[in-house]
Amino acid sequence: MKYMFLIGSALAVSAPAMAQDASDGIVVTATRQPTPITQIGQSVTVVTRAEIERTQATTATDVLARIPGVSTVQSGGFGQPSSVFIRGAENAQSLVLIDGVRINDPGDVGGGFDFGALTIGQFDRVEVVRGSSGVLWGSRAIGGVINFITARPTEQWTARAQAEYGWRDRKQVSASAAGLVGPVGLTLGGNWLKGDGFSAFDEDRGATEKDGFESKSANARADVELAQGLSVDAGGFYTKANYDYDNTGADALNVGLKRDTLGYANLRYSGLDDRLSARVGYGINDTKRISDDAVFGPYQTKGRTERFEGQVLFAPVEMASVQLGAETEKQKFSDNYGSNDDTSIDSYYGNLTLRPLAGLTLNGGLRYDDHEDFGHKTTFAANGAWVIGSGDEAPILRASYGEGFKAPSLYQLYTNAGFRALDAETSKSWDAGVEQPFAGGTGRFTLTYFDRKTKNLIDYDLTQFNYYNVGRARAQGLELGMQVANWQGFDVNLAATYLDATNELTGAQLARRPKTNLYASLDKAWEVGLKLGADLRVGGGRYDDAANSQYVGGNVVVGLRGAFAVTQNVEIYGRIENLFDEHYEVVRTYGTPGRSAYAGVRVKM
Template sequence: MRTKSLILAAPLALAFLPLPFLALPEARAQTAIPDTIVTATRIPTEAERVPAAVTVLTRAEIEERGYQSLTEALSAVPGLHMVQAGGLGQQSSAFLRGTASRQVLVLLDGVPLNDPAEANGAFNFGNELLGDIERIEVVRGPASALYGSGAIGGVINLVTRRAPAGQPMQVFGDLAGGSQATARGTLGVAGNQGGFNWLLAGQGLTSQGSDATPRRFAADTKETESFRAGAATARLGWASGDGTLVEGLLRWRENRIELDNVPNDDPNYTGNDRRWYGQLRGETALLEGAWTTGLRLAVTEDRRRYLNLPDAGSSASTDDLYRGQRQTLDWGNRVRLGDLGVLRDAGLAFGVTHERESVDATSGSPFFRTVTNATARSTAVHSGVQARLGERLDLSAGLRQDLAEDYDGFLSWRAGAVLAVPEVASRLRLASGTAFKAPSLYQRFGRIGSFFQGNPDLDPETSFAWEAGIETDVPVFGRSDGATLSATYFDIRTRDLINFNRSFSSLENIEKARSQGVELGVTLRPAPWLQARASWTVTEARDETTEAPLARRPRNVVAFNARIAPLPRLVVAPEVLFTGPSPETAAYDDAGNFVSGVTYNKAGTVLNLTATYQVTPAVAAYVEGRNLGNSRWEPANGFVTPGRSLLVGSRFVF
């Protein structure tokens, strides 16, 4: 394979990230996160010692770069390719290191969010706004040893805002409007006093949207697809001075969208997507703080409905309703072992996770009706250790046994190391591990009329992956880290992939795939007022049986962004996203005719630019321009990227 020539001579990275059910670190509204990574053990770790390939987007970066949706925020992450079928609110999928979208797990404060009612268990990234998100953590590589099913390509954790420490009350907000009849607003109030902390926040967005149908289609009517969204978050907590805390979180989000069919516009195809999420969490410190134990209960309810009545363009009708629920109960523990012989800063994490998933869904036309009504339970036992050997080597390992009531369980593991080489200002990393994706409830129990029945005997999709990498600081521009160069090689083999049998009457574990690639990065700091970052991801993802390229995995993806502060109060943040030709296995020609076999979407480049001026210490004004080149690039065949847009707004924090 061609990318093998780029295999690194050094190792990359780790493995065990502590357990998702433990207390997440506090995040302050409107406050930048230091240059450390704080895992679920609440142990701050210097970024260069973190034994994982991790990208963290802070609240400050989200605002300075003008990200208003989760899809926009993730588009520049190395190794992560986002595919959205249109604009805001439209279906958006993530392909992480060449794995399928269903093999990427999304968490909210450490709790899985993937909707059980989605046919493949995939997550729709197009629905999530960011008004109540403090930071986003992306962990690349297998993470089932920590998070269980779905973490083959990696994990994306959304960390919600918290009340700022030491402030009895803080009010924050954001108001913007602009092209495509777009209006956006966020308003929140939070406080921390006498051991109690609380937060209330609401956000909304309305937009006329843009035409998702390519102009190359003769039948394009230039109809736009509107988007309406609302969300609210409430948090209340209490913490004592001896390490005991109790906390509750309630989050609601609802979107109303207009949709299109391919290759024609559809004037009355609409969707409604609603999620309720709630959690109760408590933890306490034992043995003078050496042992922390915690319990968490979380419930997620998703409801999606899609309606399409007959019209002049089509006599077909659709009335799809998906209802999914996930209940999670976690007991987690963290023990600080201290120094053990030659090992320093040793830590142990262990616990038990129990999940219950249920789905009640009906979709499709009356003659092709898909029905899924099922419930499943699973229990997992997991543990992990981490320590430093000597002054240079950080080691970690994790192990998890998932037990399910209606499919074979899976034993997943991950191990890794980070070696510091200060003589050349470098960090070397090496990691490997296994992961799995459980068959979805639809894949096991769904049915279509009398001619299709899910397969309750399906095995999980499984993977083995390893990665190796290096990061080096170069002394230029008058500072020891004037430039930082990084490179990571990854290799992922997946087995028992689920697909239709030959008669299309059920599903089987019949496919296998391999994804290899290199993530290259450079960060330049030529002046105190200028920092620029660029990444280039090369991916080769193929079906190992047919050698055909996997759909929607472009070979080349390049991202560039910068933070330019030419004046004390002004920050300018340009962003350029380039995606090379992307393979498709289902496409349409310019006449709107279906084309079978492998075709390629053309390459595309999108230019975004955001400028922020700090009017006062509490008030900032900004301008956000997206797709300034008005690219008509198609991330998915038959759907173009949204056209040029401009928003003007102001944010404040008092």
């Protein structure tokens, strides 16, 4: 029965009438301006609120794991360290944003972002740009950019809320609302999640102690038009998670805390019949991490990033536009073992967009970074998109080239053994692909080849207890995306990736990157309000260490879900995850959830 179900799922998602690499037409992350996706030369995936609700996702990694070219690993359950690899890039080599503001943690080992405690309930949309975006977004955008976006107010107030209960006493409640109060547009949201969890150390290896968790988060945003074409907006995001964890290959009574506070403000101007737009902005991200080991005591880090930035976009003629920007960033890091350090970087960038022919868009840009500790670096990027023909089913050719630059983090430079003479990581990458819409534009098929070379990749030496530069690494592969949205009541998603990520000096595979990854789902909606769906995840095997001495096998996981609209505004839903109770690991000795069930109710107004 298990294999009949898997074969049936594979046949269903391979049907050529069901495809698309999702988008609702306009994206902001790839160009830092609202742009039709047909004019973007990079690989972009957009996940809408409707898709989040359809798949009943609860965490950020639930959403990201369904995207071509993206793989995720987590050392246990909710709250445990979680990394996202875009096209094989290190977790710290991808930039993470909330409403366009950087949330990468300056106290993280590589200056990356730990996705382990980020829930998805408050977000209205997720945009993922795959491939180097260093010219427009700067340091840490070697692998790509992930932007979590909250809802924007409309003239009529909208609100939604949901409550869910399931396996091992896991409870979740979330709510959000957006609308106008006089001239002020407001967005408010909150999420609470708590559960007994499962042991971070694999229960199949003998673990018995559950590692529970509790997460609270809130977001707010306000914007107002001061005069015609002149507006101001400000907002913030707060999340705090407490969790238990194991890190010794056995049960342990360790506890951890993660707290992120994000704030931002922007002054915006638009004029000359929308041919001129400008923005001046400020952002601050403050983090706190505590890992309290039951034997050795707590280790605490604090990080803070402050940024001032400005950009101007001017289109003197319809076929050309120029974007100019400047940024300054200050980072601070400290821990309870004496580290207390800071650094800064000033940046300037420019991008030229040309539309010389109908359907053809070309972009080229330069960026100059002046780092306090690592001097100056100039990077270049270019990309193009060509819509061949007209109509809903016109194919689109895309190609891009990008260079990246990432300085070592303050953690890598100063913790444990004092200052280390590390070199900055640099990269050169390119990709090329085709997108073929069909079924009247409701479906799209995408196929993309990518290749990235990185120099001075930073790793940790377990014998010297120190960080060092590896030398050269290369990641190349293929991404296949296929998705359809509401085609005769069907929604289908297929995301398949082949990745070859290696250390070019040793020939070893980079740790925790599976060579193959597949996600497929099929959903059907009926007019009576019933929805049924299933998904299939096939994770390839991977090495858990840089020396390729510890191999972790692949896995096949199946899920079922259903929902029913009781009224126009109320829906009940439920799902079974890991239907066949697959026992597997993605990080050696760390556990993954067994068969589990959840049920909930969703209300919209």
